Amino acid sequence: ADLATARAGAERHAEALAEAVAAERECQLALEAAQARVAEAQSGVSVAQSGVNAAQNGLNAAQAGLDRLRGRQREADQRAAAAAKQLARLEAAVKAAQDEAARLSRSVVDAQESREQAQAAVVELEEQLAEAEYAAELEAEPTTDTRDELAAACGVTRQAEMEARLTVRTAEERVRGIAGRTDALLRAAQRERQDRARAAADRERRRRQAEIAAAVADGARAALNALEGSLARAAEERDEAERARGQIDAELKQVRLRVRELSSELDSLVNRVHGSEMARTERRLRLEQMEQRALEEYGIELEPLIAEYGPSVPVPGEPPVPYVREEQEKRARTAERQMTQLGKVNPLALEEFAALEERHAFLTSQLEDLKKTRRxxxxxxxxxxxxxxxxxxxxxxxxxxxxxxxxxxxxxxxxxxxxxxxxxxxxxxxxxxxxxxxxxxxxxxxxxxxxxxxxxxxxxxxxxxxxxPSPFYVMDEVEAALDDTNTQRLLTLFEELRQTSQLIVITHQKRTMEIADALYGVSMRGDGVTQVVSQRLREKV
Structure with missing residues (x-):
C-alpha cells in the first residue's frame, strides 16, 4: 500500500514536472525568439555602424585628399612665383647681354677701322722708307737721320697695329662669350616658360580634383547623417528587445525555480522507491547465491537442504540437540580453523617429485661434465x-x-x-x-x-x-742523446742488423743519414702545402 501511494505521488509529481518542463520549453522558445530579435537588431546596428564607419573613413579620406591637393596647389603657386621671378631676372640678363653684345660689336667695328688705318699708315711708311733707302743709295754720302726717323715711325706704327689686333681679338672673344651666355639664358627662359605652363595645367587639374573631393565630402556627410538616423532607430529597437528579454528572463527564472522544487521532490520519491527495490533485489540475490553455493559445495538443492538441515531439524549427535545459530556458527569457525591448519592437499605431488628427481639427475650429470672439463x-x-x-x-x-x-x-x-x-x-x-x-x-x-x-x-x-730476428725494424731518434763516439758505435750495430733485416730510422743526425740507402723528408712549400722528398743514396747491388 505504501509503495502504491508512493507511486501515485510520484506520478502526480511527474505530471507536474512535465507541465513545468512544457512551460519552461515555451519560455525557452519565447526567449530564443527574443534573442533572435535582439540578434537581428544587433546585426542591424552592426551593419549601420559599419556603414557609418565606412562613410566616416571615406569622408576622412576625401578631406585628407583635399588637404593634400590644397597643399600641392600652394606649392605649385610658390614654384610658379619663383619661376616668374627667375624668368624676369633671366629676361633682364638677356637684355643686358644683348646691349653688351651691341656695344662690343660697335667696338669691334671701330677696332677694325683703326686696324685698317694702321695698316694703311704702315704701308705708307714702308713706301717712304723704301724711297729713303733708294735715295740714300743714290747719294754719295748718305745720312742716317731720315732713315732712323722712318724706322722709328714704322716701329710705332707696327706697335699700334699690334695693339689694334689685340683689341679686335679681345672684342671678338667677349662677343663669343656673351653670345653663348645669351643662348644659355634664352634656353633657361624657354624652360621657365614651359614650367609655368605645366604649373598652370597642374593648378587647373588640382582645382578640378578639389571640386570632385568637395562633392564626395558632401555626399559622405549626407550618407553619414542617414546612417546616424538608422543607427538611432536600431538602438531604439535594441533597447526594446533588451527590455522584452529582461521580462522573459524573469519569467523563466520563476519557472526554473518551480521546476527545481518539483525535481527535488521527485528525486526524493524516486530514491525511496529505488531503495526499496534495491533491498528486495539484494535479498533475492543473496538467496540465489546461497542456493548456488549449497548446490556447488554440497550437491543439494534448496528444498531438500531446508527439509533435511533447516532450523526446525535437530542437530545430529548423541543425543540430538535443537538448532542454535550461535553455537553452530562457533562449531563452523572451529572446523574451518582446523582445515586451515591442515593446509591444502596437492594432488600433483607425485608428478612434481618425479620431475624434481629427473632435474636432480640432469644437474648431477652436468656437474660431472663441468668437473671433467675443469680438469x-x-x-x-x-x-x-x-x-x-x-x-x-x-x-x-x-x-x-x-x-x-x-x-x-x-x-x-x-x-x-x-x-x-x-x-x-x-x-x-x-x-x-x-x-x-x-x-x-x-x-x-x-x-x-x-x-x-x-x-x-x-x-x-x-x-x-x-x-x-725480425724482417724489419722501426727506430725513432734512438741516437738523439748520444755523442759522436757512441753514435759511431751504434751505427756499427745498425750495419750488422741491415745484413739480415730492413731498418727504418727516424733521425736528425747527419752521420746516420750518411749510411742510409734512401732518405725521405717532408718539407713545406710557400703555399703551406707539405711535400714528401725522396733521395736514393746508393743503388741495390
Whole structure:
C-alpha cells in the first residue's frame, strides 16, 4: 500500500514536472525568439555602424585628399612665383647681354677701322722708307737721320697695329662669350616658360580634383547623417528587445525555480522507491547465491537442504540437540580453523617429485661434465705454462748472452748483464738490467747519465733483435742523446742488423743519414702545402 501511494505521488509529481518542463520549453522558445530579435537588431546596428564607419573613413579620406591637393596647389603657386621671378631676372640678363653684345660689336667695328688705318699708315711708311733707302743709295754720302726717323715711325706704327689686333681679338672673344651666355639664358627662359605652363595645367587639374573631393565630402556627410538616423532607430529597437528579454528572463527564472522544487521532490520519491527495490533485489540475490553455493559445495538443492538441515531439524549427535545459530556458527569457525591448519592437499605431488628427481639427475650429470672439463682445462693451462716457461727461459738466455756481448761493444771495458727477480717462478719473474760502464762502479740503470741510459736501452733492444730476428725494424731518434763516439758505435750495430733485416730510422743526425740507402723528408712549400722528398743514396747491388 505504501509503495502504491508512493507511486501515485510520484506520478502526480511527474505530471507536474512535465507541465513545468512544457512551460519552461515555451519560455525557452519565447526567449530564443527574443534573442533572435535582439540578434537581428544587433546585426542591424552592426551593419549601420559599419556603414557609418565606412562613410566616416571615406569622408576622412576625401578631406585628407583635399588637404593634400590644397597643399600641392600652394606649392605649385610658390614654384610658379619663383619661376616668374627667375624668368624676369633671366629676361633682364638677356637684355643686358644683348646691349653688351651691341656695344662690343660697335667696338669691334671701330677696332677694325683703326686696324685698317694702321695698316694703311704702315704701308705708307714702308713706301717712304723704301724711297729713303733708294735715295740714300743714290747719294754719295748718305745720312742716317731720315732713315732712323722712318724706322722709328714704322716701329710705332707696327706697335699700334699690334695693339689694334689685340683689341679686335679681345672684342671678338667677349662677343663669343656673351653670345653663348645669351643662348644659355634664352634656353633657361624657354624652360621657365614651359614650367609655368605645366604649373598652370597642374593648378587647373588640382582645382578640378578639389571640386570632385568637395562633392564626395558632401555626399559622405549626407550618407553619414542617414546612417546616424538608422543607427538611432536600431538602438531604439535594441533597447526594446533588451527590455522584452529582461521580462522573459524573469519569467523563466520563476519557472526554473518551480521546476527545481518539483525535481527535488521527485528525486526524493524516486530514491525511496529505488531503495526499496534495491533491498528486495539484494535479498533475492543473496538467496540465489546461497542456493548456488549449497548446490556447488554440497550437491543439494534448496528444498531438500531446508527439509533435511533447516532450523526446525535437530542437530545430529548423541543425543540430538535443537538448532542454535550461535553455537553452530562457533562449531563452523572451529572446523574451518582446523582445515586451515591442515593446509591444502596437492594432488600433483607425485608428478612434481618425479620431475624434481629427473632435474636432480640432469644437474648431477652436468656437474660431472663441468668437473671433467675443469680438469682438462687445468691440464691445458699446465701445458701452456710449461711451454711459456720453456720459451721465456730460452729467449731470456739468448737475450742475456747477446746483451753481454753488445754492451761490451758499445761500452768497451764495461760490463752489463740481465738478472731475473724471481728465478724460481719464470711465469711471474721480472727482468732487471745491470750496467757498469768503464770507470764506474754503478750497477743500476737509474744511476747512469742520460746518454748512457739511452745507449744501454738501445743495446738491450738490439740484443732482442739479434736473439729473435725480425724482417724489419722501426727506430725513432734512438741516437738523439748520444755523442759522436757512441753514435759511431751504434751505427756499427745498425750495419750488422741491415745484413739480415730492413731498418727504418727516424733521425736528425747527419752521420746516420750518411749510411742510409734512401732518405725521405717532408718539407713545406710557400703555399703551406707539405711535400714528401725522396733521395736514393746508393743503388741495390
Amino acid at each position: 682438462d682445462l687445468l691440464l691445458v693451462v699446465k701445458e701452456v705454462d710449461d711451454r711459456v716457461e720453456q720459451v721465456f727461459a730460452a729467449a731470456y738466455e739468448d737475450v742475456a748472452r747477446e746483451f753481454q756481448g753488445i754492451f761490451q761493444r758499445v761500452f768497451p771495458g764495461g760490463e752489463g748483464r740481465l738478472l731475473l727477480t724471481d728465478p724460481e717462478d719464470m711465469l711471474t719473474t721480472g727482468v732487471e738490467v745491470e750496467a757498469r760502464p768503464p770507470g764506474k762502479k754503478v750497477k743500476r740503470l737509474s744511476l747512469l747519465s742520460g746518454g748512457e741510459r739511452s745507449l744501454t736501452a738501445v743495446a738491450f733492444l738490439i740484443s732482442i733483435f739479434k736473439a729473435r
